Amino acid sequence: MKHKSSTDLLQFTPKGIWCPPADVYIDPWRPVKKAMITHGHADHSRYGHRSYLASTTAGPAIKYRLGDINLQTINFGEKINVNGVQFSFHPAGHILGSAQIRVEHKGEVWVASGDYKLEDDGLAEAFEPVKCHTFITESTFGLPVYDWQPQEAVFADINDWWRKNAAEGKVSFITGYSLGKAQRILQGLDSSIGKIYTHGAVENINEVMRLQGIPLPDTIRVTGDISSKDYPTNLVLAPPSALNSAWMKKFKPISIAIASGWMTLRGARRRKAVERGFVLSDHVDWKDLNKAIEATEASRVIVTHGYTSIYTKYLLELGLDAEAAQTEFTGESIDEDDTPSDEKDTTL
Ligand SMILES: [Zn+2]
Numbered sequence: 001m002k003h004k005s006s007t008d009l010l011q012f013t014p015k016g017i018w019c020p021p022a023d024v025y026i027d028p029w030r031p032v033k034k035a036m037i038t039h040g041h042a043d044h045s046r047y048g049h050r051s052y053l054a055s056t057t058a059g060p061a062i063k064y065r066l067g068d069i070n071l072q073t074i075n076f077g078e079k080i081n082v083n084g085v086q087f088s089f090h091p092a093g094h095i096l097g098s099a100q101i102r103v104e105h106k107g108e109v110w111v112a113s114g115d116y117k118l119e120d121d122g123l124a125e126a127f128e129p130v131k132c133h134t135f136i137t138e139s140t141f142g143l144p145v146y147d148w149q150p151q152e153a154v155f156a157d158i159n160d161w162w163r164k165n166a167a168e169g170k171v172s173f174i175t176g177y178s179l180g181k182a183q184r185i186l187q188g189l190d191s192s193i194g195k196i197y198t199h200g201a202v203e204n205i206n207e208v209m210r211l212q213g214i215p216l217p218d219t220i221r222v223t224g225d226i227s228s229k230d231y232p233t234n235l236v237l238a239p240p241s242a243l244n245s246a247w248m249k250k251f252k253p254i255s256i257a258i259a260s261g262w263m264t265l266r267g268a269r270r271r272k273a274v275e276r277g278f279v280l281s282d283h284v285d286w287k288d289l290n291k292a293i294e295a296t297e298a299s300r301v302i303v304t305h306g307y308t309s310i311y312t313k314y315l316l317e318l319g320l321d322a323e324a325a326q327t328e329f330t331g332e333s334i335d336e337d338d339t340p341s342d343e344k345d346t347t348l
C-alpha cells in the first residue's frame, strides 16, 4: 500500500473526500460546508451539509430525499472554479444524473467516480470516460465472477417470468431499490403482459422523474382502495425493504424476485428465499470495471468500496500505483436498499 501524501489533491479524511485548496468535499459522510454530490443514493448524499452541488438531473431526487437543502446544480461538462481549483461533472451512467467529479489543479487531474456503470440504460446519461492522473473508483463487483449479461437478455427473462406467473394467476412481485433500479426495471417491462403496480417509495421517485420529463411506463400506486383480486396476473414493483413485510403478504398467490448484482451468488438468493434472482446491477461488473480504469489512463487508482483489498492487489500486479481507502460508502445492498429510513415504511 502506498503512503498517503499530504499534498494529494483529494484526501481521505474522517469527514469524507476532501480537496484542501478548495475546501470542498465529495460525497462527505459527516456535515461539511461545501459538498459536491455524485448522486442521490443515501451513502453518497447525506443530510447536514451547509451547501450542496450536484448535476442538474440529479438535483430533483436529491432535493426530494433531503428536503430543504441549499442545493446548486451544474450541467455536465460545465466548469466551476473554487479557489483556483477547477471542478466539472461528467456522466457516470449509474442512475439518472449520476456524476463523476473531475478536479483539476496546477495541471494535475483527479476523478472521483462515485458509483458507475458502462452499459447505457437509456435513463442515466451514458458513462463518459474522463482521462486523469488519479482515478478514485468503487469495486462493488470487483471479482471475475461478476459478469453481467446484456440488459436486453435480463429484461427478456424478467418478462418471461412475469408472463408465466400471469398464466398461472400469480402476482409477480419484484424488488429493486427505489431510486434508479426500480425505474430501470420499469423501463424494461413489457406492459402488454399486465398492469404495473408500485410501492409508494418507488412511485414517489417515479413522480420526481416524470416531472423532470423522463417518460416512464404507466404505473398504479398500491393503495388500500385496490382489492386483492386486482393483483393476480399483474406485477408489483417494490423496494427490497418490502420483502417479507406485512405489506408484501397481502399479494397472493405470489412469485417473488429480486433484481440485483448480488443475485450472481446462489447463496444470496437462497438466504432471501426468493424464487427468482435476476442479475441486474447499476454498477460495473468485473470486465467493465477494468475497461473503465484503463480508459482513464490513470497511473494511480484509489479503490473505495467493495472488494477493495483484493482488487487493489490486482491493480498493483498490473503495475498501477493502487491503494485502498477507507470510506463510508456501502455499494449495492439487497438488504438495505440504498434508501433512507423513511422509505422503510411499508404500511401503505
Ligand atoms: Zn449509488
Ligand SMILES: [Zn+2]
Pocket: 041, 043, 044, 114, 115, 329, 330, 331, 332
Ligand atoms: Zn455507492
